[in-house]
Amino acid sequence: MLPKRQKNYNEPRYSEIVKSNDFKQLMEEKKRFILPMTLFFLVFYFSLPLLTAYSDVLNNKAIGDISWAWIFAFAQFIMTWALCMIYTKKAKRFDELADKVVTEMDKEVSS
Numbered sequence: 595m596l597p598k599r600q601k602n603y604n605e606p607r608y609s610e611i612v613k614s615n616d617f618k619q620l621m622e623e624k625k626r627f628i629l630p631m632t633l634f635f636l637v638f639y640f641s642l643p644l645l646t647a648y649s650d651v652l653n654n655k656a657i658g659d660i661s662w663a664w665i666f667a668f669a670q671f672i673m674t675w676a677l678c679m680i681y682t683k684k685a686k687r688f689d690e691l692a693d694k695v696v697t698e699m700d701k702e703v704s705s
Contacts, residue, residue, distance in 0.1 A: 607699065616698055620691040627684055631677060638673055642666050
């Protein structure tokens with residue numbers, strides 16, 4: 595994310611931005627959140643086809659004639675919506691940190 599007054603700069607100062615503590619904090623927080631959530635999503639998502647293809651675990655009846663496979667498939671929709679809501683809340687923090695990086699760069703340029 596570049597500062598709003600980028601057009602006044604002779605050249606972008608990417609190396610300075612990347613070296614700043616605020617930018618490092620932003621990237622660290624994003625990494626700490628996105629990597630585990632992505633791994634969880636991929637494991638949860640691919641476990642349904644793998645379990646149905648290579649085992650009979652999900653073929654057992656759970657409620658009446660509804661098998662565990664149907665419940666697991668429905669849970670994937672719920673999981674997707676939940677992850678979207680969690681990320682939306684977390685993205686507010688990422689935006690605050692990004693704005694802080696931009697503000698600091700604006701202060702350095704104007705001084």
